[in-house]
Amino acid sequence: MNDVMIEVAHLSHTYTTAPVKKKALDDVSMQIPRGECVAVIGFNGSGKSTLVQHFNGLLRPTPGSVRVDGVDVGGAQVNLRALRQKVGMLFQFPESQLFASTIYQDVAFGPQRMGLGRHELRARVKHALDIVGLPLQDYGQRSPFELSGGQRRRVALAGILAMTPRVLILDEPSVGLDGEGRAEFYAYLQRVRQEQGVTTILVSHDMAEVAAIADGLYVLHHGKLVMQGTPASVFAQSEQLRRWDLAAPPLHELLAALRQRGIALPEDVMSVEDAFHFLQQTQKQKQKQLPDVSSRS
Numbered sequence: 166m167n168d169v170m171i172e173v174a175h176l177s178h179t180y181t182t183a184p185v186k187k188k189a190l191d192d193v194s195m196q197i198p199r200g201e202c203v204a205v206i207g208f209n210g211s212g213k214s215t216l217v218q219h220f221n222g223l224l225r226p227t228p229g230s231v232r233v234d235g236v237d238v239g240g241a242q243v244n245l246r247a248l249r250q251k252v253g254m255l256f257q258f259p260e261s262q263l264f265a266s267t268i269y270q271d272v273a274f275g276p277q278r279m280g281l282g283r284h285e286l287r288a289r290v291k292h293a294l295d296i297v298g299l300p301l302q303d304y305g306q307r308s309p310f311e312l313s314g315g316q317r318r319r320v321a322l323a324g325i326l327a328m329t330p331r332v333l334i335l336d337e338p339s340v341g342l343d344g345e346g347r348a349e350f351y352a353y354l355q356r357v358r359q360e361q362g363v364t365t366i367l368v369s370h371d372m373a374e375v376a377a378i379a380d381g382l383y384v385l386h387h388g389k390l391v392m393q394g395t396p397a398s399v400f401a402q403s404e405q406l407r408r409w410d411l412a413a414p415p416l417h418e419l420l421a422a423l424r425q426r427g428i429a430l431p432e433d434v435m436s437v438e439d440a441f442h443f444l445q446q447t448q449k450q451k452q453k454q455l456p457d458v459s460s461r462s
């Protein structure tokens with residue numbers, strides 16, 4: 166099996182509907198590995214949403230190409246329905262798109278249109294609601310409108326999971342949630358990744374969030390892909406990021422400042438605990454190397 170889930174080659178996109186033409190993507194090429202969680206970051210208007218809308222066929226690549234699981238999504242033969250089943254997309258404020266009178270009906274809406282039998286449909290809805298922590302027996306017959314914002318967003322996520330996608334795109338999934346709602350949402354997202362091995366693409370402004378969850382980052386600036394790498398390697402470039410109106414999370418700023426002052430923290434040191442452990446080990450090694458003056462008399 167190919168290790169690349171999404172392959173973008175020389176993709177550009179110009180909106181022609183606005184009063185002035187707008188080049189939103191400019192010759193972007195990238196390869197998103199299968200099963201990883203990656204994040205697309207960049208200042209407002211840098212092209213993040215435009216890029217990910219190419220992954221499920223909402224926008225067609227002209228010029229350039231996008232292949233999802235080996236299939237050219239711009240090809241004349243592409244089956245858009247099958248593509249959207251494979252690539253689930255959670256838009257910003259997805260809870261505003263809930264419409265059915267029960268949570269069951271809402272989550273069942275997508276898979277119902279796939280022509281599944283009643284038992285398979287119910288099993289899928291049950292599994293999806295279990296994953297997001299809203300068990301069918303407790304929540305299935307309730308109205309989504311009785312739930313908190315964070316819970317409603319999880320219902321929307323369950324609606325996508327019930328389609329068993331191989332790729333999950335989340336556009337600013339935590340915007341508008343309070344701290345607890347965010348933490349809960351991300352805990353369930355981690356579970357989705359562990360249980361279903363979906364390739365996850367996150368569009369986010371929240372750098373601490375992406376540092377905590379993503380395996381890899383892609384940085385867009387004025388429609389161009391200007392940097393890519395692990396969160397540690399990208400956030401180590403804090404001066405460069407500032408030029409693109411981005412800021413590394415405070416913890417990474419602190420680690421970068423320590424490195425600049427000569428403390429040789431390895432790149433995989435990503436938390437206060439890691440840094441503390443590393444410094445403690447270094448201290449111990451130094452002490453071992455010192456001559457033991459106490460035994461001399």
Ligand SMILES: Nc1ncnc2c1ncn2[C@@H]1O[C@H](COP(=O)(O)OP(=O)(O)OP(=O)(O)O)[C@@H](O)[C@H]1O
Nearest residue numbers: 180182183187189208209210211212213214215216
């Ligand atoms: N439908 C559209 N018609 C015309 N211009 C558009 C359209 N959608 C986006 N744009 C413009 O294309 C550029 C990229 O927009 P896009 O939404 O992809 O950026 P973004 O990085 O996702 O922004 P944000 O962080 O604000 O959501 C922006 O200048 C935007 O104004």
